[in-house]
Amino acid sequence: MTQARSFQSMVLALQEFWANQGCVLLQGYDLEMGAGTSSPFTSLYALTQKPWKAAFVQPCRRPSDGRYGENPNRVQKYHQFQVILKPSPGDVQDLLLRSYECLGIDTQKHDIRFVEDDWENPSLGAAGLGWEVWLDGMEVTQFTYFQQMGGMPCSPVSAEITYGLERIALFLQNKNSFFDLAWNDSDSDAAYTWGDVALRGEQQFSAWYFEHAPVSGLIQHFEDALAWGALALEKGLVLPAYDYVVQANHIFNVLDARGAIGVAQRAEYIARIRHLASACCVAWIRDQNLNEDPHATTADKAEHS
Amino acid sequence: MSDFLWEIGCEEIPARMQKGAQETLERLVMQHSGSLIVQGIKTWVTPRRLGVRLSSVFPVLVQAVEKQGPLVDLGEKAFAGFCRTHGVQPKDCIQVLTPKGVVWSATLAAKQEPVETLLVQLCTTVLSHIFWPKRMVWSGDQSWIRPIRWMVTLYGQTPLEWSFNGVPSGSWSEAHRLAPHKDFFDLPGDVLHQNGLHSRFGMRIVSPETYAVQLAHSGVLIDHGARSERIAHDVQQLAKEQNAIVCRDTFDGLVEENAGLTQWPVVVLCQFDAKYLCLPPEVIITTLQVHQKCFSLRCAEKPDQLLPYFIMIADGPVSGAMVRQGYERVVDARLSDALFFWTLDLKTPLDSRIEALADRSFFQGLGTLRDKTLRLKGLMSWIADHTGQQDLQPLAQQVAMFSKCDLLTAMVGEFPVLQGVMGRYYAEHHGVNTAVAYALQQAYSYGRGRIAELKKSGILGAYLAIADGMDTLVGFFALNRIPSGSKDPMALRRTCQAVIKAKVAHQISLDLPGLIAYTLSQYQEQGFLSGDHPGLSKLQTFFQDRLAFLFKDNDLLQDSSTIKLLCTGRNIWNMWEQAEQLATLLNEHSDFISAYRRVYALVQQMQDEQSTHDFSILNHPLERALVDLLSIPCTVDVLPGWTGALNAFLDRLKVQEQPFEKARLSLLCQVLNHCSVLGPLALAM
Numbered sequence: 009m010t011q012a013r014s015f016q017s018m019v020l021a022l023q024e025f026w027a028n029q030g031c032v033l034l035q036g037y038d039l040e041m042g043a044g045t046s047s048p049f050t051s052l053y054a055l056t057q058k059p060w061k062a063a064f065v066q067p068c069r070r071p072s073d074g075r076y077g078e079n080p081n082r083v084q085k086y087h088q089f090q091v092i093l094k095p096s097p098g099d100v101q102d103l104l105l106r107s108y109e110c111l112g113i114d115t116q117k118h119d120i121r122f123v124e125d126d127w128e129n130p131s132l133g134a135a136g137l138g139w140e141v142w143l144d145g146m147e148v149t150q151f152t153y154f155q156q157m158g159g160m161p162c163s164p165v166s167a168e169i170t171y172g173l174e175r176i177a178l179f180l181q182n183k184n185s186f187f188d189l190a191w192n193d194s195d196s197d198a199a200y201t202w203g204d205v206a207l208r209g210e211q212q213f214s215a216w217y218f219e220h221a222p223v224s225g226l227i228q229h230f231e232d233a234l235a236w237g238a239l240a241l242e243k244g245l246v247l248p249a250y251d252y253v254v255q256a257n258h259i260f261n262v263l264d265a266r267g268a269i270g271v272a273q274r275a276e277y278i279a280r281i282r283h284l285a286s287a288c289c290v291a292w293i294r295d296q297n298l299n300e301d302p303h304a305t306t307a308d309k310a311e312h313s
Numbered sequence: 314m315s316d317f318l319w320e321i322g323c324e325e326i327p328a329r330m331q332k333g334a335q336e337t338l339e340r341l342v343m344q345h346s347g348s349l350i351v352q353g354i355k356t357w358v359t360p361r362r363l364g365v366r367l368s369s370v371f372p373v374l375v376q377a378v379e380k381q382g383p384l385v386d387l388g389e390k391a392f393a394g395f396c397r398t399h400g401v402q403p404k405d406c407i408q409v410l411t412p413k414g415v416v417w418s419a420t421l422a423a424k425q426e427p428v429e430t431l432l433v434q435l436c437t438t439v440l441s442h443i444f445w446p447k448r449m450v451w452s453g454d455q456s457w458i459r460p461i462r463w464m465v466t467l468y469g470q471t472p473l474e475w476s477f478n479g480v481p482s483g484s485w486s487e488a489h490r491l492a493p494h495k496d497f498f499d500l501p502g503d504v505l506h507q508n509g510l511h512s513r514f515g516m517r518i519v520s521p522e523t524y525a526v527q528l529a530h531s532g533v534l535i536d537h538g539a540r541s542e543r544i545a546h547d548v549q550q551l552a553k554e555q556n557a558i559v560c561r562d563t564f565d566g567l568v569e570e571n572a573g574l575t576q577w578p579v580v581v582l583c584q585f586d587a588k589y590l591c592l593p594p595e596v597i598i599t600t601l602q603v604h605q606k607c608f609s610l611r612c613a614e615k616p617d618q619l620l621p622y623f624i625m626i627a628d629g630p631v632s633g634a635m636v637r638q639g640y641e642r643v644v645d646a647r648l649s650d651a652l653f654f655w656t657l658d659l660k661t662p663l664d665s666r667i668e669a670l671a672d673r674s675f676f677q678g679l680g681t682l683r684d685k686t687l688r689l690k691g692l693m694s695w696i697a698d699h700t701g702q703q704d705l706q707p708l709a710q711q712v713a714m715f716s717k718c719d720l721l722t723a724m725v726g727e728f729p730v731l732q733g734v735m736g737r738y739y740a741e742h743h744g745v746n747t748a749v750a751y752a753l754q755q756a757y758s759y760g761r762g763r764i765a766e767l768k769k770s771g772i773l774g775a776y777l778a779i780a781d782g783m784d785t786l787v788g789f790f791a792l793n794r795i796p797s798g799s800k801d802p803m804a805l806r807r808t809c810q811a812v813i814k815a816k817v818a819h820q821i822s823l824d825l826p827g828l829i830a831y832t833l834s835q836y837q838e839q840g841f842l843s844g845d846h847p848g849l850s851k852l853q854t855f856f857q858d859r860l861a862f863l864f865k866d867n868d869l870l871q872d873s874s875t876i877k878l879l880c881t882g883r884n885i886w887n888m889w890e891q892a893e894q895l896a897t898l899l900n901e902h903s904d905f906i907s908a909y910r911r912v913y914a915l916v917q918q919m920q921d922e923q924s925t926h927d928f929s930i931l932n933h934p935l936e937r938a939l940v941d942l943l944s945i946p947c948t949v950d951v952l953p954g955w956t957g958a959l960n961a962f963l964d965r966l967k968v969q970e971q972p973f974e975k976a977r978l979s980l981l982c983q984v985l986n987h988c989s990v991l992g993p994l995a996l997a998m
Contacts, residue, residue: 079653081646096451098462101324102513116491117632119639121574124327126447137449137459139325144639145605145625153449153460165451184642270674270682271720275802
């Protein structure tokens, strides 16, 4: 290893590695979401029978984690590298370790640990078993075998690998702050740090999420999103309906950051989002089954939509 | 006669499940090995394997046996079927005369199933019976705790051929992932190979006898207990060298967890910046022990002083310097966050937080956390008043006012497990009365704490647990949000148990219907929960169910029907005392209970009009003994006397004997009444 990898070259290396494993390289989903799992290319695609391998960077929004750019490793927007492998291959842990090697991590020198962390996303009705992967004590990856999505069992089982790109970069570049990470490989004038790219956003979005986002308006937006999602679903349009699940989730997160949701109230909001998410999953599976069934007639499909 | 080795290799088994899995494996193997004779059993577990070795295994010999078949008269077809079923030749069969008639008979030779077949059967059975707290599927239709990736089954040096869920058994086993470090592990160089996988080095296991040594040489200490001992010893040794002692809180649990996270534990001393020592110790310990699974250290001379050191347990021959740097970086980031929160939180006076609680909703229809706080103030005051503790009212109200403030602090936002604890620290910092500050922390201990320990904590915390719990329970029941089945999103069951435990631990005497009514009136004064609330009527039964649960959980009473009878009473607050009395009698005076049961069964048949108080005709010494005992108060001290007298009476006298029947039954009836001061004995009959 001559020079520590920049943030962008990490992405390139992971993309190349996973493309070589047969993954479809996608772009991050174009809606605000808390994690790559919420992307329909993860959640909905994990539900069907057809094999699916994909990899993409998902920018993630966590409004409550905003710190006005003042905390070295707590931010409202960060990046995940998301890999989904269906069915889960027998050597999937080995693939993960190899991908670390290709990022420049000597897996024979560092302490890499798989620590139990069963994953659950209540607002998607999703659950899986797996680990958080520790690299010298730092959680850098989430590894999950999906068992359930939208309340329904996943078969075949997908393996989901989610790299925390910023954290791995801290490790590789031996830095203590996200903001100091080298984003590109140039030196001198053309060099950009993570902070150069993201600091203004951290400051402004933190202020918006914590101080100014209008609570009553957001509540209305939340209601609208759920209503429109239900409407889209009524028309048999699962993907647009699912987009509203994602949007409702984000609005909920903003309300939460605003401190507008009590402990007891949370469960209520989450249950409403999950209800729509589950309905989307059910409709999605039904549609897929119809599309894959050569005997299904157009009439069948129309009847179901 | 050889030893048998079985190793199930799988992806990382959660640390907390390993010991349980090892015990289950041992139990199941013993339970299902009836067709084998086994000299000894040994089991082990690491994060990546679960294994068992049986010594000197051989199959049970099935003795020769004579088998009788169909009547000869039934003809050729029946005879052929008999031969086929038992694998005998017609020429080896004879005809014998039996009471049924003349039948075919054959002598089945002594036989021995091949031991390999029996062992494979054993493994297959055990695999499908093993219990895991959670299970997952990965491919195929079998489930397990994590994917199984390899298996070894050797009988002597012979690998058995079978497979489970698509994983073939063989003789290849996995070494430590870092096994290629030749300077660390004593590896026979030619043994190690990668088996086509980048990160999985392994070896061919030669025999059950060589297994443990082969694994140890490739970096795997198979025995969980040995890893635990090594960790406990090395951690303490390393601490001693720093003139430190290891924090005892959760020490054993942390040792076990680390033994479950490593195959070759190695201790590494790390440090953090001493500036963080101004944080409450709970914050540092939570960060180190809960989040990072490291051991925190205290000063040997001043044990309440934390030291800026900690010990992490690495797995195998990693680079100590690099790993230490990594852990220190993570701990520094977490503590730096905590210090930021602590400094920030201290700037806000507690009083101003009470107003800010108005921005945080409690639940739709039940107001904000500020509304709740004000209700708690009224409720705490009411509880103090109704328990004759009027002088505690001002403090109780103060506790209520501060009870939710720490939920708004940044520290609790980050470390939710420290709610209450932080409340105490912030209150102390702002000069609040110590009893009030501690009550904020102690109120949280009633949810999970054991009653015996809870007795030691202060009364104000118990008041808060009751007030807060009742406010939540009444609110949600009035909204008809009642837990059903596994659905209890608001943890109302635990809340209810906390109320009961606080009451029982401090013997707080309150009338439940009155408490419910007052709690509801607090809501209604604020304009919430007007109208009728049919759901609320279910709260009393809910309390009874939770009591029943706590009886079992505290090993007081086990018999469900007894509990059910006890819990259908009206005044649930007295039930705990009654259950305690009953439990003592059942456990410590079982002879008396047996005698009492005999009497109870007899008297049950008696009609009311038969009773009499005239015992003058009862002159037998065994009768007089009972009459005499009735003249002294019934306490546990006289129970042996009662036991002897009742048994003698019932053994030697016939109750139905005339003309004594009526008087004897009446006498026994009085005995029952007389003894009922001991507790609700009828419930255990």
